[in-house]
Amino acid sequence: MIREEVLLDFTSRFHADILDLEDKSNTRVYVTITPESIVRIGTYLFRNIGARFNIATATDLPPKIEILYHFIVEDINLLISLRVFLDREKPEIESLAKEIEAFNWIEREMSELLGITFTGHPDPRRLLLADNWPEGVCPLRQDYEEWDETVDRTRGI
Amino acid sequence: MGKTIIPIGPYHPLQEEPEFFTLTVEGETVVDIDVRIGYNHRGIEKLSEMKTFENSTFVVERICGICSTSHPYAYTRAVEDIFPMEVSMRSKYIRTIIAEGERLHSHLLWLGLAGHFLGYNTVYMWAWKLREEILDVMEILSGNRNNYAMFKPGGVRRDINAEDIPICLKKIDSIVPTLVMLKKAILDDPVLHARLKGVGILSYQEAIDFSALGPTSRASGVARDVRKDSPYGAYQEMEWDMIVTKNGDVFDKAVVRILEMFETIKILKHCLNNLPDGSIDAKIKDVPPGEGIGHIEAPRGETFHYVKSDGTNRPLRHKVRAPTFMNFPTYKATVEGQTISDATIILAAIDPCYCCTERIAVKDVKGRMLYNGQDLIKLSREKTEKIKQRMGGK
Numbered sequence: 001m002i003r004e005e006v007l008l009d010f011t012s013r014f015h016a017d018i019l020d021l022e023d024k025s026n027t028r029v030y031v032t033i034t035p036e037s038i039v040r041i042g043t044y045l046f047r048n049i050g051a052r053f054n055i056a057t058a059t060d061l062p063p064k065i066e067i068l069y070h071f072i073v074e075d076i077n078l079l080i081s082l083r084v085f086l087d088r089e090k091p092e093i094e095s096l097a098k099e100i101e102a103f104n105w106i107e108r109e110m111s112e113l114l115g116i117t118f119t120g121h122p123d124p125r126r127l128l129l130a131d132n133w134p135e136g137v138c139p140l141r142q143d144y145e146e147w148d149e150t151v152d153r154t155r156g157i
Numbered sequence: 158m159g160k161t162i163i164p165i166g167p168y169h170p171l172q173e174e175p176e177f178f179t180l181t182v183e184g185e186t187v188v189d190i191d192v193r194i195g196y197n198h199r200g201i202e203k204l205s206e207m208k209t210f211e212n213s214t215f216v217v218e219r220i221c222g223i224c225s226t227s228h229p230y231a232y233t234r235a236v237e238d239i240f241p242m243e244v245s246m247r248s249k250y251i252r253t254i255i256a257e258g259e260r261l262h263s264h265l266l267w268l269g270l271a272g273h274f275l276g277y278n279t280v281y282m283w284a285w286k287l288r289e290e291i292l293d294v295m296e297i298l299s300g301n302r303n304n305y306a307m308f309k310p311g312g313v314r315r316d317i318n319a320e321d322i323p324i325c326l327k328k329i330d331s332i333v334p335t336l337v338m339l340k341k342a343i344l345d346d347p348v349l350h351a352r353l354k355g356v357g358i359l360s361y362q363e364a365i366d367f368s369a370l371g372p373t374s375r376a377s378g379v380a381r382d383v384r385k386d387s388p389y390g391a392y393q394e395m396e397w398d399m400i401v402t403k404n405g406d407v408f409d410k411a412v413v414r415i416l417e418m419f420e421t422i423k424i425l426k427h428c429l430n431n432l433p434d435g436s437i438d439a440k441i442k443d444v445p446p447g448e449g450i451g452h453i454e455a456p457r458g459e460t461f462h463y464v465k466s467d468g469t470n471r472p473l474r475h476k477v478r479a480p481t482f483m484n485f486p487t488y489k490a491t492v493e494g495q496t497i498s499d500a501t502i503i504l505a506a507i508d509p510c511y512c513c514t515e516r517i518a519v520k521d522v523k524g525r526m527l528y529n530g531q532d533l534i535k536l537s538r539e540k541t542e543k544i545k546q547r548m549g550g551k
Contacts, residue, residue: 025238025241027387030448052365052368053368054368054452054459054478055461055463055482057463057474057476059465059474068463070461070463072386072387074381074387075386077388079387081450101366101367101486102366102368102483102486105485126193140202140203
């Protein structure tokens, strides 16, 4: 399997779901896809192509929220990043964790830090934030404001 | 029989990541495990958005006290990935030397602690004695025993003096005979075979499903190493082997780490002997808008950094993923069905910071204290002792 074959197979199979493909370098490809297709494309990459799931990274880019799912195909040293844009007011996407165990923690993390809902997640409990952290306050959103009047988090900045 | 809940954690200053385990046990058998992790790294992600690209290097260096170089290495590679940039061969070699020195002392640290908790204090003493030699080498090369502050986007901050190289080589050579002795003592010990084989097995398929990394995956037969899969630094410049075993139990995880140390020494010696000339700094002026990914093989597995730039002098988003984030959840597959006396070593086998076990306490349902950390270590040692006696040892 070589790089071109993987990309060709991938783009022809999912051409209806791919909105944009940025061939950045030999080892990096960024593919923008529709949010509805994430489970189909993600499981295909993981199970059929045999890619390893690196991690997902979510960024708040008003008026959208962007999630990048990074997969690496180790045999050909190709890092495929699936990019989806969600509505910032009501970010919601289907969970991959119900198919693949490796997505479990990172989806819990993103839902806490950026307020994204992963529908069908098998274990949507809180993972990182303290128990007294209020619901709906997302620390990695751009408009995050200090909610706790008793702390001073501005030291040294 | 009633179920008992064992809380472990959540905070210890020496832990790589803060974590809180809840083990549910029935009698001696662990029937369920639940983990909650803290947010040290997440604070750093937010903090990094307020620092310049150069300053973030030092912030991420403080994420972990043991593999302190893996984060700046992954971060600088992520910044260098935003726009095409050539890093000089000399700085690639120096980066490799620092990263491998760190792998060597990290594996020795793990080996010592694993020995300590199994009741093999001789292993602990020997491994940590050898580790001191490596820390000395790191001090000669960088000026620090840990937190080397050698990395910067575009190169390294300090050069290696030619007159220091023979001293370092001599120190590295001096530990090899002892390391060989230690390897034989551990791998040929019948008690350790009986104690660790078949304990806490992570199958090949589970390693794939959890996307396990580093020695944890290699012990389960998944040939996965960023240094081989996505070559970086100077790793293509010399011959070395990836150590892969297939059983996935605690013993194999130890084997992978022990044999890996010899490969690391090979890489270190090649780099020190063949350090090319050249500049060490590419001098970055501005980082253009864009995004970059940097990933490297830390002692515990792949460290992954993602940096998004909007053209200012600060990252718009900086995501940090330590290898333990992917390796932690494998506990679910390895600990369940095992006994409490094995739980400690299984939890240690993926090489998180082991100090968390000092915070173990076993309570019954009414909250009365049954065991504390010391008692559990004692249980673990007693099991080794029993096996020794059964096998007719002394």
